[in-house]
Amino acid sequence: MSACWALQGMSGPQKSVLISLADNANDEGFCWPSVAKISKRTCLSERAVQNSIKWLCTAGILSLQERMGRSTVYTITPASYAPPQEMHPAGDAPQPPHVVHPTPAPRAPRTVIEPSLEPIKSPSASETSADDETIPHEKIRELYNQVLGGKLARCLGLTEKHRRKIRACHNLKLEGKFVVREGGLSFWEGLFNDVLDCPFLLGTNNRAWAADFEFLTTAANIQKFMEGKYDAR
Incomplete structure (x- = not known):
């Protein structure tokens, strides 16, 4: 799971939780540490660990399978990593620039050139x-x-x-x-x-x-x- 080290676009806590899971995972990317164990290894609160796990699932790099009475099984897939785009409140969205369209200048009168009725004379060899x-x-x-x-x-x-x-x-x-x-x-x-x-x-x-x-x-x-x-x- 060394591929996880190069991934960017996430916060420090999210990266810490990911590395902790990757360190516990086998070659197929499966691991099942408890939240308490992850919290202890990352020095994060259990709530911060849970929020990070939720974000990693949203980003596609992590999937989980909950088991009754037993710890959750996590599957790490670095190739599927796609960090979600940050959402901004509507009030914070940048306003489109105000474009001022200049008043078009009046068109110049068109000059119509009538075609000449005289045949075009090709130069002779002597000319x-x-x-x-x-x-x-x-x-x-x-x-x-x-x-x-x-x-x-x-x-x-x-x-x-x-x-x-x-x-x-x-x-x-x-x-x-x-x-x-x-x-x-x-x-x-x-x-x-x-x-x-x-x-x-x-x-x-x-x-x-x-x-x-x-x-x-x-x-x-x-x-x-x-x-x-x-x-x-």
């Missing part, structure tokens, strides 16, 4: 930004080498910088059109062939300078070339 998956970077490089490889420095491989420049070209918009994107590879082939007719870009200039793949795939330079700004040089 959206080009991405790397739709741009034939490698084919553009091959076209450059095929058309201009004998006149200008060849491009042996694409760098991330090259890809960014080509992507910017595909997003170049002139007179309301994405001329590079809409022209596709035909635009690039035409551009590179037109460069063959531009001596300035091929190196015939007083600076001994010639265009290269990076120069011809720069959006600003393509715009200048299409505007004829390299023709008279």
Whole structure:
């Protein structure tokens, strides 16, 4: 009955009576000491012992069986211990807090937005930004080498910088059109062939300078070339 020692939620006299009974109980929790014996062991009055026994029965940890002419048999069940809740007189019960409900503010007028009757236009492919998956970077490089490889420095491989420049070209918009994107590879082939007719870009200039793949795939330079700004040089 060592499990009784850890139980809480009872008064000192109640715990003393419980421990005294547990000390007398066998392994099954049965014992039958007299009230006088319990009183002597706990130094409590017999009335205090009886009140404690009554409370322990109410808490479920103790049950008793009275026998005529013999001492009462007590059964201790620590696993059934459930201390009763203390009852307070109605006058001592705490009053619920007084809740003051604020006066609700007047509702703001609702604004009703009428749905537009105009159909929603989805952006076309030419109106959206080009991405790397739709741009034939490698084919553009091959076209450059095929058309201009004998006149200008060849491009042996694409760098991330090259890809960014080509992507910017595909997003170049002139007179309301994405001329590079809409022209596709035909635009690039035409551009590179037109460069063959531009001596300035091929190196015939007083600076001994010639265009290269990076120069011809720069959006600003393509715009200048299409505007004829390299023709008279």
